[in-house]
Amino acid sequence: MDNLPTNQSINRDVGVAALFIAALRRDLMLSLRRKSELVNPLIFFLMVITLFPLGVSPEPGFLAQLAPGVLWVSALLATLLSMDSLFRSDFDDGSLEQLLLSPQPLFIVVLAKIAAHWMMTGLALTLVAPLIGVMLFLPSEGMPGLMLSLLLGTPTLSLVGAIGAALTVGLRKGGVLISLLVLPLYIPVLIFGTGAVQAAVTGLPIGGYLALLGALLALGITLAPLAVAAALRISVSG
Amino acid sequence: MAKAEKKWLPRWFYQLASPRWCYQICGKLLPGFSLVTLVLLLGGTLWALLFAPADYQQGNSFRIIYLHVPSAILAQSCYMLMAVAGAIGLIWKMKVADMVAKSCAPIGASLAVLALLTGAIWGKPTWGSWWVWDARLTSMLILFFLYLGVMALNSAIESESTAAQSTAVLALVGLVNIPIIKYSVEWWNTLHQPATFKLTEKPAMPAEMWMPLLVMVIGFYTFFAVALMLRLRNEILRRERRSGWVKELLLVK
Amino acid sequence: MSEVLLRVEKLFCERDDRVLFDGLSFSVDSGEIVQIEGANGSGKTTLLRILSGLSRNYEGDIFWREEPVEQARDRYCRELLYFGHQPGVKALLSAEENLRWYCALSPSLDPSRIRAALAEVGLSGFEDVPCHTLSAGQHRRVSLARLYLSDAPLWILDEPFTAIDKRGVAAKEALIGRHIARGGSVILTTHQDLQGSGAVRRINLDKQMEPNG
Amino acid sequence: MSFNSFSEFLSMGGHGLYVWLSYALGLIVILANLVLPLQAGKRLKQSLARRIHREAKRS
Numbered sequence: 146m147d148n149l150p151t152n153q154s155i156n157r158d159v160g161v162a163a164l165f166i167a168a169l170r171r172d173l174m175l176s177l178r179r180k181s182e183l184v185n186p187l188i189f190f191l192m193v194i195t196l197f198p199l200g201v202s203p204e205p206g207f208l209a210q211l212a213p214g215v216l217w218v219s220a221l222l223a224t225l226l227s228m229d230s231l232f233r234s235d236f237d238d239g240s241l242e243q244l245l246l247s248p249q250p251l252f253i254v255v256l257a258k259i260a261a262h263w264m265m266t267g268l269a270l271t272l273v274a275p276l277i278g279v280m281l282f283l284p285s286e287g288m289p290g291l292m293l294s295l296l297l298g299t300p301t302l303s304l305v306g307a308i309g310a311a312l313t314v315g316l317r318k319g320g321v322l323i324s325l326l327v328l329p330l331y332i333p334v335l336i337f338g339t340g341a342v343q344a345a346v347t348g349l350p351i352g353g354y355l356a357l358l359g360a361l362l363a364l365g366i367t368l369a370p371l372a373v374a375a376a377l378r379i380s381v382s383g
Numbered sequence: 384m385a386k387a388e389k390k391w392l393p394r395w396f397y398q399l400a401s402p403r404w405c406y407q408i409c410g411k412l413l414p415g416f417s418l419v420t421l422v423l424l425l426g427g428t429l430w431a432l433l434f435a436p437a438d439y440q441q442g443n444s445f446r447i448i449y450l451h452v453p454s455a456i457l458a459q460s461c462y463m464l465m466a467v468a469g470a471i472g473l474i475w476k477m478k479v480a481d482m483v484a485k486s487c488a489p490i491g492a493s494l495a496v497l498a499l500l501t502g503a504i505w506g507k508p509t510w511g512s513w514w515v516w517d518a519r520l521t522s523m524l525i526l527f528f529l530y531l532g533v534m535a536l537n538s539a540i541e542s543e544s545t546a547a548q549s550t551a552v553l554a555l556v557g558l559v560n561i562p563i564i565k566y567s568v569e570w571w572n573t574l575h576q577p578a579t580f581k582l583t584e585k586p587a588m589p590a591e592m593w594m595p596l597l598v599m600v601i602g603f604y605t606f607f608a609v610a611l612m613l614r615l616r617n618e619i620l621r622r623e624r625r626s627g628w629v630k631e632l633l634l635v636k
Numbered sequence: 637m638s639e640v641l642l643r644v645e646k647l648f649c650e651r652d653d654r655v656l657f658d659g660l661s662f663s664v665d666s667g668e669i670v671q672i673e674g675a676n677g678s679g680k681t682t683l684l685r686i687l688s689g690l691s692r693n694y695e696g697d698i699f700w701r702e703e704p705v706e707q708a709r710d711r712y713c714r715e716l717l718y719f720g721h722q723p724g725v726k727a728l729l730s731a732e733e734n735l736r737w738y739c740a741l742s743p744s745l746d747p748s749r750i751r752a753a754l755a756e757v758g759l760s761g762f763e764d765v766p767c768h769t770l771s772a773g774q775h776r777r778v779s780l781a782r783l784y785l786s787d788a789p790l791w792i793l794d795e796p797f798t799a800i801d802k803r804g805v806a807a808k809e810a811l812i813g814r815h816i817a818r819g820g821s822v823i824l825t826t827h828q829d830l831q832g833s834g835a836v837r838r839i840n841l842d843k844q845m846e847p848n849g
Numbered sequence: 850m851s852f853n854s855f856s857e858f859l860s861m862g863g864h865g866l867y868v869w870l871s872y873a874l875g876l877i878v879i880l881a882n883l884v885l886p887l888q889a890g891k892r893l894k895q896s897l898a899r900r901i902h903r904e905a906k907r908s
Contacts, residue, residue, distance in 0.1 A: 163740070340571070500874050617893055
């Protein structure tokens with residue numbers, strides 16, 4: 146009978162980059178195979194936007210003024226809506242336990258999962274946003290500001306939302322709670338995001354806003370996965 | 384590693400870690416703190432209402448500052464204490480720190496409500512409406528939301544230790560966010576209503592005005608200590624209900 | 637050649653106002669099977685979750701190769717295979733994709749043996765079928781295939797034989813026997829009696845909690 | 850003393866409603882923070898004592 150290989154001889158560690166890519170691929174594959182989850186946030190986004198002209202006024206000038214805020218608030222809510230599922234299925238089927246028991250850095254896997262989530266929600270929202278901007282009579286000068294601010298802002302939303310998702314993953318009724326936890330934390334992104342769109346509409350430089358959104362994103366990328374990893378360990382432990 | 388670290392910390396740190404010691408010391412401190420609180424708050428209020436001069440612009444409605452500012456300061460300090468206590472509980476697995484963090488949340492939330500209400504009332508004679516999206520008031524509102532989130536999470540999780548740890552993580556995330564929120568809200572405020580009249584940003588307050596304010600702030604801090612100790616004692620009893628000393632304590636009565 | 641792998645000292649855990657175990661001490665040597673017994677709700681799963689490092693709601697000390705497990709966390713994770721209540725199999729991924737992911741997560745699993753392992757658990761031909769078309773028992777078998785890939789010395793198995801037929805159980809027992817023979821050790825819970833796997837040490841959580849027992 | 854008479858003190862130069870409302874709210878919040886934990890503590894001690902007696906009887 147062959148003996149167990151000693152610890153030193155087990156040398157199959159995949160590198161950090163390979164691990165990140167493997168985790169990203171796995172999560173993208175999972176969401177692509179479940180089409181409904183992919184389109185649900187987009188449909189929600191579209192529906193909420195439709196409510197505003199119906200509820201407030203269809204008058205173009207008025208809507209154009211409202212558009213930056215409405216677009217950003219809807220994008221924020223759509224992201225929030227999809228957040229709960231980030232770790233939920235992994236928790237339910239036991240893959241989360243296996244993930245926590247891995248000697249590989251949890252930080253990397255968490256970051257990959259969030260990146261995959263963002264590609265399926267934030268990035269998709271960014272891509273359809275100009276279309277919806279047109280429906281709300283957002284002036285065409287505002288479009289670059291809208292796209293760029295969403296591109297920089299939505300990853301931060303996913304990162305912060307993931308903290309809420311990790312904290313509530315062990316709870317049956319996590320859905321509403323997650324919004325309570327996360328919405329106040331979304332406020333800075335909302336302020337700078339709408340600020341960028343409004344500045345772009347009025348022809349002011351938007352570099353400052355984008356820089357701030359970028360700074361928030363950088364902070365989020367470095368700190369949020371740590372908080373998520375800690376929160377996951379706590380939630381699974383309980 | 385944990386054991387090696389322990390030697391570096393002062394002795395009182397470990398005594399604090401003992402719920403029993405903490406319960407007893409709180410019991411000893413409470414009467415003194417209560418007395419000081421009573422004197423400070425009563426004296427401060429009388430000073431503020433009777434002797435402090437009226438503001439030349441706002442008249443007597445200015446006297447609301449003596450409640451608004453201390454409660455706003457306390458609401459923020461309380462959040463900080465909650466997050467720090469939570470972090471200590473997370474790192475050193477110190478039960479008492481968890482209990483302090485849990486006891487902080489309702490007190491802080493109530494003080495945030497007081498700051499919001501007094502701010503709103505103050506806004507009526509100053510701006511002519513009950514609510515104005517002033518930067519300070521808006522930040523305070525968001526702080527209140529953060530408190531609500533912490534309390535909601537804490538009550539949603541059944542296991543006490545898991546609840547304490549999860550809440551601590553959330554409070555720490557909130558603590559990192561508070562400066563960002565404050566900064567962004569201030570930016571947003573100047574963007575939308577430039578150079579409006581600010582409630583509490585006065586150039587130089589004369590001594591007759593800020594002295595009672597100082598008394599009130601200190602009074603609120605001691606009041607907070609009293610309220611915290613009351614809640615902490617309850618929490619210690621509840622969490623330690625199966626330990627021998629609690630049983631003895633309750634059987635004696 | 638037997639060496640102490642895992643040592644547990646004065647483990648205490650309570651849940652929902654109930655003490656599950658108090659002062660529980662034991663050690664697991666290499667080449668040893670330890671079976672955790674007890675009635676339902678006696679804390680078997682909780683104990684396994686604590687031993688694996690998933691749950692940290694306990695008091696007491698756990699040592700891995702005589703090093704406190706908190707410090708040896710990285711080494712311990714490398715040398716541990718945990719099979720939990722939920723199989724940890726993604727329904728939307730195929731069996732092979734599931735196993736490839738686990739190989740990326742833990743270096744003690746050998747990806748070159750995936751096909752062979754799936755054949756061993758009777759799933760050859762199902763490698764690239766999405767797992768949601770498989771039955772619950774097959775799900776567990778996908779997860780159990782990890783045992784055939786594993787070079788980890790310590791296996792912690794929570795009810796590994798549920799939803800598996802007799803022949804499958806015999807094969808798993810043979811596998812455990814081989815693992816023991818090459819110097820590995822196993823901690824498991826099961827309702828079945830282990831047969832032919834040599835010496836099995838039993839730890840009964842019910843007896844442990846009897847007064848003065 | 851900034852006021853000459855008690856009625857002047859009450860009216861607060863026309864801002865009486867706001868000032869007194871604020872101070873009333875302040876009083877309520879402060880008292881609530883003291884009374885509620887005291888009550889809760891009392892109830893907690895009673896229920897814990899009952900429980901201990903129950904357990905003592907049973908064993």
